[in-house]
Amino acid sequence: MDKPTLESFSVDASQPKRSVFYFTMEVALRSDMPTYSGGLGVLAGDTLKSAADLGMPMVGVTMLWRNGYFKQEIDEEGWQKEENAIWDYRNKLRKLPNYARVKIAGKSIRIEVWEYEIVGRTGYTVPVYFLDTNLPENPKSARDLNQYLYGGDEFTRLCQEVVLGIGGIRILRDIGFNNGQVYHLNEGHASLLALELIRERGYNSYDKIKKNCVFTTHTPVAAGHDEFPFELLKKVLHPIYLEHLEGIIGQGHPLNLTRLSHKLSRYVNGVSQMHGKVAREMLDDPEIGAITNGIHLPTWIHPALQELFDEEIGGWQFEPSNFVHAIKIPDEKITRAHSAAKNELLQYVNQTYKTDLKPDVLTIGFARRAATYKRADLLFRDIERLLEIGAGKLQFIYAGKAHPKDKDGKELIHRVIQGAKEVSSDIPVVYLEEYNMDIGAMLTGGCDVWLNNPRRPREASGTSGMKASSNGVLNLSILDGWWIEGYLEGKTGWAIGPNAELADMESYDDSKDADDLYEKLENQVIPTFYEDQTKWTEMMKTSIALVAPYFNTHRMLREYVEYGYRGSL
Ligand SMILES: *Cc1c(COP(=O)(O)O)cnc(C)c1O
Numbered sequence: 001m002d003k004p005t006l007e008s009f010s011v012d013a014s015q016p017k018r019s020v021f022y023f024t025m026e027v028a029l030r031s032d033m034p035t036y037s038g039g040l041g042v043l044a045g046d047t048l049k050s051a052a053d054l055g056m057p058m059v060g061v062t063m064l065w066r067n068g069y070f071k072q073e074i075d076e077e078g079w080q081k082e083e084n085a086i087w088d089y090r091n092k093l094r095k096l097p098n099y100a101r102v103k104i105a106g107k108s109i110r111i112e113v114w115e116y117e118i119v120g121r122t123g124y125t126v127p128v129y130f131l132d133t134n135l136p137e138n139p140k141s142a143r144d145l146n147q148y149l150y151g152g153d154e155f156t157r158l159c160q161e162v163v164l165g166i167g168g169i170r171i172l173r174d175i176g177f178n179n180g181q182v183y184h185l186n187e188g189h190a191s192l193l194a195l196e197l198i199r200e201r202g203y204n205s206y207d208k209i210k211k212n213c214v215f216t217t218h219t220p221v222a223a224g225h226d227e228f229p230f231e232l233l234k235k236v237l238h239p240i241y242l243e244h245l246e247g248i249i250g251q252g253h254p255l256n257l258t259r260l261s262h263k264l265s266r267y268v269n270g271v272s273q274m275h276g277k278v279a280r281e282m283l284d285d286p287e288i289g290a291i292t293n294g295i296h297l298p299t300w301i302h303p304a305l306q307e308l309f310d311e312e313i314g315g316w317q318f319e320p321s322n323f324v325h326a327i328k329i330p331d332e333k334i335t336r337a338h339s340a341a342k343n344e345l346l347q348y349v350n351q352t353y354k355t356d357l358k359p360d361v362l363t364i365g366f367a368r369r370a371a372t373y374k375r376a377d378l379l380f381r382d383i384e385r386l387l388e389i390g391a392g393k394l395q396f397i398y399a400g401k402a403h404p405k406d407k408d409g410k411e412l413i414h415r416v417i418q419g420a421k422e423v424s425s426d427i428p429v430v431y432l433e434e435y436n437m438d439i440g441a442m443l444t445g446g447c448d449v450w451l452n453n454p455r456r457p458r459e460a461s462g463t464s465g466m467k468a469s470s471n472g473v474l475n476l477s478i479l480d481g482w483w484i485e486g487y488l489e490g491k492t493g494w495a496i497g498p499n500a501e502l503a504d505m506e507s508y509d510d511s512k513d514a515d516d517l518y519e520k521l522e523n524q525v526i527p528t529f530y531e532d533q534t535k536w537t538e539m540m541k542t543s544i545a546l547v548a549p550y551f552n553t554h555r556m557l558r559e560y561v562e563y564g565y566r567g568s569l
Contacts, residue, residue, distance in 0.1 A: 014163055015329065017057055018060070018177055018180070019057045020051075020056065020058040021061060021182065021184065021186055022051075022058055022061065023061045023062075023193060024040070024060065024189075025040075025160075025189040025190070026041035026063075026069075027128060028041040028042040029048070029116060031437040032070055033089070033092055033116075034068030034094050035064070036069065037069045037147065037401075039217055039368075039463055039464075040186065040187055042440075043218075044186050046295050046296035046299060046463075047186075047557060048060045050554050050556070052118040052124055053317070054119065054554060055555060056569070058130065059128075059172070060126065062131070062148070062164070064127060065129050065146065065147070065149050066134060067086060067151075068085030068086070068149065069085060070401070074413065075275055078417030078418060078431075079410065083404070086360065087090075089549070093114035094115075094117075095112070095115075096129075099111060099171070100167055102166050102167045102173055104159050104162050104234045105159065106425070106454050109133055113129075113175070114129070114132060115128070115130070116130065117130060129171060131163055131164065132146060134147075154234060158228050158231045158232060161189055161192055161226075162236065162237070162365070164189060164241045165193035165216045169183075169197065169200070181569075182212060183212055183213050184213075184214045184560075187216065187217065187218050188217070188258045189217070192258050194206070197209045199214075205243065206247065206248050209264060210265065211265060212266075214564040215264075215267070216268075216271065217262075217267055217271075218262070218271055220459075221458060222282060225258040225259075226257045228255045229254050230255070248263060255454045258283070258338050259283070267501055267563060267566075270288065270289075270290045270291075272347070272481045272484070274484050274505070275481065276290025289564075291481060293459065293551070294466065294553040294555055295470065295552055296466055297548060297552050298317050299441070300441055300444065300445075300470060301336075301445070302341040302445030304341050305471055306448045308334070309323075309326070312325070316548075317328055318554075323548035324497060327542065331541075333536070334391055338472055342363065342447070343359055343446075345445070346358075346359055351500075352432075354433070355428060355430050361395045361451065362393060362394055362529045362530070363396075363447045364396050365396070365397050365443045365450050366399075366450075366452070367440060367443050367444075370406075370409040373413075373455045374458075374459075376413070376516050378513060380419030387423055387426055387427065390521065391427060393526055394521070395428045396430070398431045399434075399437055400413070416429075430438075442473060444473060448466055448473065448474065449473065449474050449493075450469075450493075451517075453477065453496055453517060454478055456478060456500060457481075457505040460481055461481045462477075462483065465477055466551040469544065471544075472543060472544050473540075473543075474492070474493040474543055475493035475500030475543075476493055476494045476520060476521075476525060477493065477496060478497070478513065479499045482551060486547050486551060487516075490544040491542045492542055492547060496513060496515050496517050
């Protein structure tokens, strides 16, 4: 490519100026740092990695989860068991000498900080600060705030949000960042930071900090938003903050973090075009924007394909739009690279789970948080029909964790494993333990088809399907989130169910969706895979060429600069 890429610019890595402070409760930077639970953390990690690649003056602020989210095991009967995911943060992160104090529930708490440095492709670095309250001098209740991501009760959660939001700002000040232009709230968890900005600046009205806050909402249903009763706020927050808060949400009202973040931000967005519509309706604000999520392509494309893309496309790590040229890659080269990724996956699964998955069988992957709305068990609604369609022609690999307190999620995993047992002599189905970034990358790189069948409109965006598409793995998915924008029937994959208007988004019918899934498998996916290899390969290339140039975090971040950070860099 003759187009200049970032490689040809030199970015001064020593430049200390930072303008955007990105706050997130979870972040997925590497598989051996279990500080994330799912898509929200993956998006945060990919965003910060793109910032480093693009030389964007950004900083990440998050929490140090000492016991991670959790480590998952699944017993013989198909029930999830949890263990602490203890990790060696002392060797992964660098302790800084900085600290801050915050008063929480009447006690003064010390917060210290660990740094992880993301080194971008040009050498530019983006620091991520992990806040730590597990210090000998803190009371036990404060030390415990750092144990588990999303692990505690309401009280613990609010205290954690004080640490992240208010503590985060104070730590930044102690490190020397005194004049941030933009505070980007990745979900509402850090919204209390706005109260600290108001206090710091001595404002008597909250609209003035509006010009500094940007809020990305990720939750498409009202019930999904954190809400704290007023009594709890009174117990946890310092009276100064409580006073400001009352000025914003009214006295005695519960605190809804989404509404608070919305009120305090100059720019608010949903994470796909459809989710933008949902958010506009939910928050009754026509100004809410939409910036469709993306992925950090170098993190999620399999090495065999990366090598091919280096040869055939070039410069894609800096300029993902170069991926339009994927359409010209010779068929046999794509097929060969995909086979390498697929063999690696099957070998891993066969060795680890003593299974006999076959490289020439159509392999379908399904991995995501085991939340009920994701309907991991939809495939098994009609076992007879599934066997009729797929015996000897299909094999499935599942993965996903249920939140430790989510009984329904655990039952969902159990049901999938029961369904798997029923079909196993004709259709092998393996449920992998411990879904994490590595397993995610292996699955989205090495399956043939990526299945996603959530209840609309619950999938605000979804990103695993983007990982699949960018690896030439075809999506078979409900039309929700990013897939509404990324699908072209029979070209980048296949849709399940209708393309609903906003008004109809919430009407779905499990059995109709299951029927449509079977119908697509029987009449489209299976015949194309086994009888029309040319079309399949063409679809793989189309999928890469149409999805990768757009559904990446480089493009996404450039949109945030244009619409959210406008004039602040
Ligand atoms: C990509 C990824 C996710 C997010 O994928 P969704 O499509 O949003 O479910 C969650 N967990 C892991 C480990 C991932 O790699």
